[in-house]
Amino acid sequence: xxxxxxxxxxxxxxxxxxxxxxxxxxxxxxxxxxxxxxxxxxxxxxxxxxxxxxxxxxxxxxxxxxxxxxxxxxxxxxxxxxxxxxxxxxxxxxxxxxxxxxxxxxxxxxxxxxxxxxxxxxxxxxxxxxxxxxxxxxxxxxxxxxxxxxxxxxxxxxxxxxxxxxxxxxxxxxxxxxxxxxxxxxxxxxxxxxxxxxxxxxxxxxxxxxx
Numbered sequence: 006x007x008x009x010x011x012x013x014x015x016x017x018x019x020x021x022x023x024x025x026x027x028x029x030x031x032x033x034x035x036x037x038x039x040x041x042x043x044x045x046x047x048x049x050x051x052x053x054x055x056x057x058x059x060x061x062x063x064x065x066x067x068x069x070x071x072x073x074x075x076x077x078x079x080x081x082x083x084x085x086x087x088x089x090x091x092x093x094x095x096x097x098x099x100x101x102x103x104x105x106x107x108x109x110x111x112x113x114x115x116x117x118x119x120x121x122x123x124x125x126x127x128x129x130x131x132x133x134x135x136x137x138x139x140x141x142x143x144x145x146x147x148x149x150x151x152x153x154x155x156x157x158x159x160x161x162x163x164x165x166x167x168x169x170x171x172x173x174x175x176x177x178x179x180x181x182x183x184x185x186x187x188x189x190x191x192x193x194x195x196x197x198x199x200x201x202x203x204x205x206x207x208x209x210x211x212x213x214x215x216x
Contacts, residue, residue, distance in 0.1 A: 007154060009168035010175065012146050013044040016080060024084045025138065029131040036135070039125035043136055045177035046117045047143045049185050050109040052169035055162050065151075065158060067108075067144075071098040074149025076141055087138050102137025105144055113184055120183045 017025075017040055026036040054060040076083050076099055087100065098104065110117055118132045125132070151161060173181050 006167045007150055007164050008171050009048050009146060010044060010172050013143065014041060016142055021080050024081060029134050031127050031131055035126050039121055039127045039132055039135055040139060042121040042124050042180055043139050044143060045172040045180060046184050047109055047140060048172055049169045049181040052165040053185050055165050061158050061162055065161060068148045068151050072144040072148030074145045076145045077149060084138055100141050102140040105140040106136055117184045120180050124180055
């Protein structure tokens, strides 16, 4: 099955990491760790939002309307433009990082920033600079995956849940548990579940069982 985490990590070319590192004033290795933590958190948040049909339908509509993946064709230019400090509210929806974060994480943004900061060693201010830049990339990757894979609602849910579970079992379980644990089963995250197990697997089974 398609793994969004692998696709997202592949977007972090040397050039992209150079630009991101310059933006936040941090070494590339720490910037990469923070970026991967942000990717995992946003994929987990999207998976959580897709656990009900209204959230899934809303996400599908947003992808169809605003996120066709074309922003991935020139990530260097994208990051350069977004770092100029243009007001986020003036940005098209595809580039509105602050708006995307609000939709995905809601009131869990501060918790996410704290946990990613602890995991990566970057300070919270640096994480807060990175998140609005990376959020449109997550939506662009998801939009392109949806169109290239011809995903319907069930397929989109499967990709999100599977990718979130891969992040959970691939070293980001504690992070996802801290940020999303209260939403996903009262915080009883278990990072090292075998494939097909864990909370994301249970949620996915619940969704597909109802279809």
